Amino acid sequence: MKLFITKYKNSPVMAISLAVVVASVMVITTTLVFFNSSAYETVKQIQTGIKTSTELSDNLDTTSPIKASDIEVFYNSFINRLNSFDDHKDYGPDAISDKALGI
Amino acid sequence: MLRRSLIIIIVTLLFCLSGIAVAQDDIVNNAEARLTSALNTSQITLDDVTKEKLASKCKNAQIIIRQLQLEADRSAILRIKTYSSINADLQAIKLRTLRQGLDSSETDLLSGKMQLMIDQFTIDADKYRTTLEDLVSLNCAEKPELFMAGLMLARTQRTKLYSEANNIKSLIKNSKNDIFNQLKKRLTL
Numbered sequence: 423m424k425l426f427i428t429k430y431k432n433s434p435v436m437a438i439s440l441a442v443v444v445a446s447v448m449v450i451t452t453t454l455v456f457f458n459s460s461a462y463e464t465v466k467q468i469q470t471g472i473k474t475s476t477e478l479s480d481n482l483d484t485t486s487p488i489k490a491s492d493i494e495v496f497y498n499s500f501i502n503r504l505n506s507f508d509d510h511k512d513y514g515p516d517a518i519s520d521k522a523l524g525i
Numbered sequence: 526m527l528r529r530s531l532i533i534i535i536v537t538l539l540f541c542l543s544g545i546a547v548a549q550d551d552i553v554n555n556a557e558a559r560l561t562s563a564l565n566t567s568q569i570t571l572d573d574v575t576k577e578k579l580a581s582k583c584k585n586a587q588i589i590i591r592q593l594q595l596e597a598d599r600s601a602i603l604r605i606k607t608y609s610s611i612n613a614d615l616q617a618i619k620l621r622t623l624r625q626g627l628d629s630s631e632t633d634l635l636s637g638k639m640q641l642m643i644d645q646f647t648i649d650a651d652k653y654r655t656t657l658e659d660l661v662s663l664n665c666a667e668k669p670e671l672f673m674a675g676l677m678l679a680r681t682q683r684t685k686l687y688s689e690a691n692n693i694k695s696l697i698k699n700s701k702n703d704i705f706n707q708l709k710k711r712l713t714l
Contacts, residue, residue, distance in 0.1 A: 514687060
């Protein structure tokens, strides 16, 4: 250790390395604070919305002629997508009742 | 030189650690402020026996609430994505109908209503998540009344989300006769 200190005492490489280490620590710290904050969850939700709208506008057919049978297909698809969710499981009162929480 | 650098590193580390502590403290303080506001609104008062019971059992409840929060996040993201995809399809129907020179104002109106509901759902899902997060970060053994107020708020918000999810489903289901069948008739003529 003593030899190491003597050897690199006045080295600019050492100073730069230390600066890099300090900067890395600061970046890692701020990143961890951000990922643990509620702001990150909000960013994730916004990103999902943007991603979805971009994907949808890329894949949607908005130009070809539409037929009556297409409307039926669309409607059934809407209902199937909506029915794929279990509202009671996701937002029903049971999961957050005193009994469920054991209080 | 080296000694000076070491001092700088130590000071920086202390600064970073204090930054984390301040950020954590800020989250806790904000959470407490929100829960205090919920307590003032609900005006809950607990007797000593209930407080003691709650203080002793709330730590386990926090573990379950954390799980609920993760599930709520997943569910909200998936629902927003699905609702948005339905709304995009409605927009596509509107544009394709317009290109054929047919009136599509009902579809446009339905899409507008749907978007408003999605926006409201997104806001309320975020509020619900924040309340659950506040409940998890609270020192509930010391502040059982805040915990109970937050829990009641979370229940109200959850009920609202349940009702909003149902309303979105009903909006589309109930549009069958008024909008989709009318559109089908127009396209058949």
